[in-house]
Amino acid sequence: MKLAIDGMGGDNAPKAIVEGVLLALEDFPNLEVQLYGKQQEMQPFLKEHARLEVIHCEEVVEAEDDPARAVRRKKDSSMTKILEAVTDLRADACLSAGNTGALMAGGLFKVGRIEGIARPALATTLPTIDGQGFLMLDLGANADAKPENIVQYAIMGYIYAKKVRGIDNPRVGLLNIGTEDKKGNDLTKQAFTLLKEADINFIGNVESRDLLDNVADVVVTDGFTGNMVLKTIEGTAGAMMSMLKEAFMASAKTKIGAVLMKTELKKLKGKLDYSEHGGAALFGLKAPVIKAHGSSNARAIYSAIRQASIMAEHNVTKDIAETIAQSQEQ
Numbered sequence: 001m002k003l004a005i006d007g008m009g010g011d012n013a014p015k016a017i018v019e020g021v022l023l024a025l026e027d028f029p030n031l032e033v034q035l036y037g038k039q040q041e042m043q044p045f046l047k048e049h050a051r052l053e054v055i056h057c058e059e060v061v062e063a064e065d066d067p068a069r070a071v072r073r074k075k076d077s078s079m080t081k082i083l084e085a086v087t088d089l090r091a092d093a094c095l096s097a098g099n100t101g102a103l104m105a106g107g108l109f110k111v112g113r114i115e116g117i118a119r120p121a122l123a124t125t126l127p128t129i130d131g132q133g134f135l136m137l138d139l140g141a142n143a144d145a146k147p148e149n150i151v152q153y154a155i156m157g158y159i160y161a162k163k164v165r166g167i168d169n170p171r172v173g174l175l176n177i178g179t180e181d182k183k184g185n186d187l188t189k190q191a192f193t194l195l196k197e198a199d200i201n202f203i204g205n206v207e208s209r210d211l212l213d214n215v216a217d218v219v220v221t222d223g224f225t226g227n228m229v230l231k232t233i234e235g236t237a238g239a240m241m242s243m244l245k246e247a248f249m250a251s252a253k254t255k256i257g258a259v260l261m262k263t264e265l266k267k268l269k270g271k272l273d274y275s276e277h278g279g280a281a282l283f284g285l286k287a288p289v290i291k292a293h294g295s296s297n298a299r300a301i302y303s304a305i306r307q308a309s310i311m312a313e314h315n316v317t318k319d320i321a322e323t324i325a326q327s328q329e330q
Contacts, residue, residue, distance in 0.1 A: 001028070001031050001092055001312055001313060002033075002034065002090070002091045002092050003031065003305060003309065003312075004085035004086060004090070004091035004093075004094040004095070005017065005033055005034065005035050005082065005094070005096070005305070006037065006082050006094075006095065006096035006097070007021075007036055007038075007078055008036075008041070008060040008078045008098065009061070009098025009099070009292075009294075010096075010098060010293075010295070010296055011097075011296075012097075012296065013037075014037055014042040014045060015298075016097075016296055016297050016298045016300075016301055017035075017037075017097065018035070018045040018046055019301070020298040020300070020301025020302045021033050021035055021052065022047060022049070023299075024301075024305040024306065025051055028305075028306070031051060032052075032053070033052050033305075034053050034055055034085060035052060035053065035054050035055065036057050036082055037060075037078045038056065038060065038078075039054060039056040058076045059074040059076045059078075059080075060074075060078060060079075061078075061079040061080070061098055061102045063098070063294070067102040067104070067105040068102075068105045068109075070099065070102045070105075071105050071106040071110070079096050079098050079103060079106060080106060082094040083107065084110060086111060086287040087111050092312035093287060093288035093289070093290065094288070094289055094290070095279065095289075095290040095301075095304055095308050097292035097296045097301065097304075100122075100140075100294075103289065103291050104120070104141055104282060104291075107282050108120065111286050111289060112285065113284055113285060113286070114284055114285065114286055114320060115321065115325070117156075117284035117324060118148065118149055119138075119141065119145070119149050119152075120282050121139075121141050121223070121284060122140050122223070122281075122282060122291070123135055123139065123156070123157060123281050124136065124137075124139060124279065124281070126212075126230070127212070127233075127237075128211075128212050128213065129212050129214070134214065134215075134218065134219055135157050135160060135161050135165070135170075135217065135218045136218075136229070137153050137156070137218075137220060137221075137283060138153055138220075139226040139227055139230050142222070142223040143222070143223050143224040145187065145222035146187075147190035150174070150187075150191040150221070150222070151191065151194045152324065154218065154220045155198060155199075155200060155320070155327065156320050157220060157283070158200040158218055159316060159320050160218075160281070160283065161217050163315075163319060164311055167217050170200075170201060170217035170218050171203045171217045172201055172202050172203065172217070172219075172220065173202075173205065173206035173216030174192055174195060174202075174204070174206065174219075174221070175188075175205075175207075175208060175220065175221035177207070178207065179207060180205065181205070184205070188205070191220075195220075199327070203216060208229055211233075248261075279296075279300075279304035279308075281307070281311065285317070287317060288312050290304050292304040
């Protein structure tokens with residue numbers, strides 16, 4: 001399994017990227033990594049490894065760069081090179097924690113869409129109270145969507161949940177303002193009708209307040225709504241941990257309680273940490289392209305590498321292409 005990884009993307013690059021790569025190489029014996037980036041900046045964190053190839057790049061796509069312009073002009077950037085690696089079949093999947101817009105633009109321009117996919121979607125696994133998590137898409141690849149786009153999101157999410165997450169018959173829900181069949185705006189009403197006819201386990205509308213209760217294995221919506229839900233969950237999780245910390249540090253008595261509950265608090269933090277589930281995948285492209293969170297630490301990079309490897313190993317892209325082709329024939 002060959003992965004092309006951007007060593008320069010993200011807030012904690014290159015240290016967190018390199019450390020995450022080395023962790024993954026130790027745990028996954030069938031993994032080979034092509035690490036792209038500025039050799040002199042990555043060198044302090046690198047260790048020689050038989051399955052690690054370091055490829056020097058002169059340029060870096062920065063967080064503030066214009067996405068489309070960066071992909072066109074920075075031809076020797078680490079992000080551009082990982083996309084070229086999967087396009088040229090030198091790697092099975094690629095991963096970056098860098099500029100999200102640039103990675104999406106580069107994925108479209110260089111890797112290309114699967115035939116029949118109108119719009120790719122950004123998807124990630126978010127935490128639930130029971131620890132199982134659920135896949136949500138689109139999280140911002142496209143602000144607007146048509147009903148048929150949402151059906152394609154559902155099909156892609158269903159395949160991913162089945163292949164990568166190992167769920168036998170994933171439950172697919174449509175995010176809406178109520179669970180009744182006739183609820184919602186024109187988009188959700190039309191999407192609901194089409195989803196009922198799709199060859200997936202569609203369970204109907206789901207509300208945002210129930211998402212963390214594991215109401216569905218896959219939740220689909222337009223990118224504008226999905227991105228707001230994602231950031232709300234991120235912000236709420238962060239605020240909860242801050243409030244708990246403040247409460248436990250309030251007095252000597254509560255500090256003793258914090259010490260006694262240390263293990264349980266770590267478990268709670270782990271449940272709320274979506275980075276343990278991996279990165280966000282760009283569904284609908286001809287090869288697996290994974291976007292890790294910009295603030296990823298080494299553990300989050302490790303999780304994203306695991307996700308990319310499983311996607312490639314189980315031929316998720318091929319299954320999506322075949323399913324979309326069959327649905328169009330019907």
